[in-house]
Amino acid sequence: MDYVIVPVTSGELTIVAPNGERPRARLEAGKSYFRRAGVEHDVLNGSAAEIVFLEVELKP
Numbered sequence: 001m002d003y004v005i006v007p008v009t010s011g012e013l014t015i016v017a018p019n020g021e022r023p024r025a026r027l028e029a030g031k032s033y034f035r036r037a038g039v040e041h042d043v044l045n046g047s048a049a050e051i052v053f054l055e056v057e058l059k060p
Helices: none
Strands: 001-006 011-016 024-027 031-037 042-044 053-058
Touching: none
Parallel strands: none
Antiparallel strands: 001 031, 001 053, 011 024, 011 042
């Protein structure tokens, strides 16, 4: 299974990887992106604004 993520609102998130790295990801409303299944991570919103996105799971 893979995923397409569709941001509904714009904002910046912090992605926490298992190795402790914390890159930032800028989401722009309506600009979707793809990610492979099995990528371990945690997503944090450090801003005061709500960030909304839709994650679509693609099954074979």
